[in-house]
Amino acid sequence: MSLTLHAHPLSSFCWKVLIGLYENDVAFENVTVNLGDPEVREAFRKLSPMGKMPALRDTGHPEGARDETVNETSVILDYLDLHYPGPVRFTPADADAAWRVRFWDRFFDHYIHHPMQRIVADRLRPKESKDGFGVDEAYAQLAKACDHLESVLADDRAWMCGDFGLADCAAMPALFYANKVQPLAERWPLSLAYLERLKARPSVQRVLTEAEPFFQYFPEA
Ligand SMILES: N[C@@H](CCC(=O)N[C@@H](CS)C(=O)NCC(=O)O)C(=O)O
Numbered sequence: 001m002s003l004t005l006h007a008h009p010l011s012s013f014c015w016k017v018l019i020g021l022y023e024n025d026v027a028f029e030n031v032t033v034n035l036g037d038p039e040v041r042e043a044f045r046k047l048s049p050m051g052k053m054p055a056l057r058d059t060g061h062p063e064g065a066r067d068e069t070v071n072e073t074s075v076i077l078d079y080l081d082l083h084y085p086g087p088v089r090f091t092p093a094d095a096d097a098a099w100r101v102r103f104w105d106r107f108f109d110h111y112i113h114h115p116m117q118r119i120v121a122d123r124l125r126p127k128e129s130k131d132g133f134g135v136d137e138a139y140a141q142l143a144k145a146c147d148h149l150e151s152v153l154a155d156d157r158a159w160m161c162g163d164f165g166l167a168d169c170a171a172m173p174a175l176f177y178a179n180k181v182q183p184l185a186e187r188w189p190l191s192l193a194y195l196e197r198l199k200a201r202p203s204v205q206r207v208l209t210e211a212e213p214f215f216q217y218f219p220e221a
Pocket residue numbers: 011012013014035051052053054071072073074
């Protein structure tokens with residue numbers, strides 16, 4: 001197998017890439033990385049200098065010899081578009097359509113996914129190291145982003161930018177876990193409906209089924 005994804009079934013950013021791989025039925029080996037183990041964490045730095053999951057290894061390709069390690073989820077999906085294309089094109093070839101998709105990809109990563117991560121990370125901290133100020137800021141950022149998303153989804157779009165693509169791969173894990181820390185039903189019904197549409201896709205169902213045994217480790221509060 002030439003493609004290996006180093007990932008963890010519970011990791012939200014790994015989901016973003018897994019959804020892409022499953023959408024296009026790309027063959028790959030899924031290697032679970034347990035960053036809780038200091039030795040594994042140190043070894044993983046060889047694949048991901050910043051220690052962030054997922055990392056994609058490509059050690060061969062039908063077009064010719066290849067030995068690449070690709071980091072950063074949006075870049076991994078670019079790499080798949082380029083070298084392992086399928087029915088879903090994550091970022092359109094047309095440059096004017098592409099910048100819109102990239103905007104929404106950045107929007108979900110920076111303004112929904114990252115604040116959600118800060119909130120969850122704080123739950124895992126020891127009592128004496130909690131960052132109440134940072135958590136309040138993260139909730140405010142999340143609410144501002146969901147307000148904006150809600151206004152945009154009012155035009156009845158199914159996916160963020162026409163066909164399902166990169167922005168939707170980014171949206172699913174961000175909204176799924178955001179909904180756990182800040183229930184969308186309270187104020188953002190269109191965002192919740194969008195999350196439900198995402199969850200109905202077979203690629204996402206598969207990701208959720210694989211993550212199911214690990215949900216017990218998610219810090220609910
Ligand atoms: N910008 C990165 C973010 C990846 C990321 O935050 N991954 C998390 C898992 S969801 C991680 O590896 N965290 C481990 C750590 O920070 O030590 C990307 O898009 O790939």
